[in-house]
Amino acid sequence: MRAGPSQEEVRRHNLGTLLRYVHVHGATSRAELTSRLGLNRSTIGALTTELSGAGLVSEETPRETGRAGRPSLVVRPQSARVYAYAISIEVDRLRAARVGLGGRILDRRETERPRGMPFEDAIRPLAGFVREMRKAVPDDARYVGSGLAVAGMVRRADGMVRLAPTIGWVEEPVGEVLGAELGDIGMLTVGNHADVSALVEHSRGAAVGLDNVIYLYGDVGVGSGIIAGGRRVTGHGGYGGEVGHMVVNPQGRPCSCGSRGCWETEIGEYALLKHAGREADSGREAVLNVVEAAMRGDSQAQRAVRHVGDWLGFGVGNLANIFNPEAVIFGGTLRDIYLVAAAQIRSRLNAIALPVCREHIRLRTPELGNDAALIGAAELAFEHLLADPLLS
């Protein structure tokens, strides 16, 4: 039998809990921390002193509260001094950011990614961004690690991109090569784009306080991050949540993954543009143009949006039956499609989802928009710090 946790373990755990609280919720008074974390005042005092000694948080007296008594000190994360690099590889763009503790984006770079760009060509600009941003880092700042989010199926252990159909990569050692290119970058943690976005919407966005959430991200394809019972559902190898490849129409069109009739062949960018008669276009702008045309009364664009909305409701209905989520969040271009096709989506969802599975479902748009992927990638790096704040 194992003995209970030692005093030292309890202390480390409490330090992590406190730091995580201010990391997620922002500046918080000591008094509030006391009640939120269920620790007594002197413990909170000792923990914050220790964290501020390590340069992770700062404490200050708040503005006049107008109430009697000495105001409680406000503990805030040292966003400007403790940071991680976040890198995001998406279908149409490559992004990098320097993200401070507390999820604040301090600096960012972005470039377009032409469709069909091989992975070797994508590494160089990303590594360049990080080197550029490094020049502006103050000397006393503390680097905690880097996170990489990829819009595809990526192996967590080493960042090997196993399959990214929409990007067009198969078995490419992205993590390894990026790490080598960056040199002394230290720990590089990788994750799926939609997964990390879901995590951020759950911790500080549209799904705060909800433990069963499906985050859908649409561009060319459709990815998802699923949170069930408060935990991310990623599957055995971390490749789960590929709802875009749920077959909804066996007689449908061939998919980039090699199968036929996947959900993304009905609701992805190509489907929308094809129905709108704009097959020559591509990219996010083209999708938004169809949405705009539909709102302005273009009947073909309206038909396209309704068609996609109908299929979108079809898939969401299936997911609702399987996961019974409290919220479904429509991210990427699906946000814009949701807002103009909500009638179709809701109608189809209500028609096929079981009453008990759909009665409390909230359909929402993301609160953090496209920043979620960057903050989420940084979150992967911060995770190590939060697990043990005084390490290293």
Place this chain on the structure above:
Amino acid sequence: MAATPLLELRGVNKSFGPVQVLHDVGLDVYPGEVTALVGDNGAGKSTMVKCIAGIYTIDAGTVTYEGRKVAIHSPRDASALGIEVVYQDLALCDNLDIVQNMFLGREKMSGVVLDEPTMEQMAGDTLAGLSVRTVKSLRQLVASLSGGQRQTVAIAKAVLWNSKVVILDEPTAALGVAQTAQVLELVRRLADNGLGVVLISHNMNDVFAVSDRIAALYLGRMAAQVKATDVTHSQVVELITAGRSGNLGLPSESSNGNGYADITPSGDER
């Protein structure tokens, strides 16, 4: 999904001379939810809102607010209770800035002078609480704002007074695509922050995008108040245009006898 409504109307009647506009209308507004009020032109939506806002007094019926029966005789009564209305024309003054507009007629005083710092602080906090990032300066004249930003300011003005019920009359009419999206997200956020929101809209996508309940008025009668998770687009359209859909809505006109058969919902185009 609270069990008790914040605002409850029962058996409300309103006539203008010989014309009866509202017949025994009921409505429930729940905290944390968006209730969409839909209906054709002339169905009585605006009259109903004006009855709640105290611009018209009701002829018969009861209004229950937070479990208490209340009488609303004037807009001041309504705002004292915590009911605010954002009308379609927004009622903002172009020649005043955002803070001045938000506090118009209810300015904070510090002795005999206006307490500008407090008002600016409160206005800023309200906009931040609604995650509004599109407004650059609080001292911008309203004349310089876009349609979506004006709508945002008008909504923030309604929220500023710790109001509990906010009624929005066609907030997305005449807005562009991006601004419509932002206003819809703002409407949803109001409810997610715990307010009871009533949304009047003719756009079914707007209604389905943000509402939890849909109340359909038909020729001055409440055809049905349904949950958005229980109905389809075509059912709502039928409630609006015919007052009934399948077993939802008003009973069929008995005066017709066996004049015509029931129109099934699946029959017409979707």
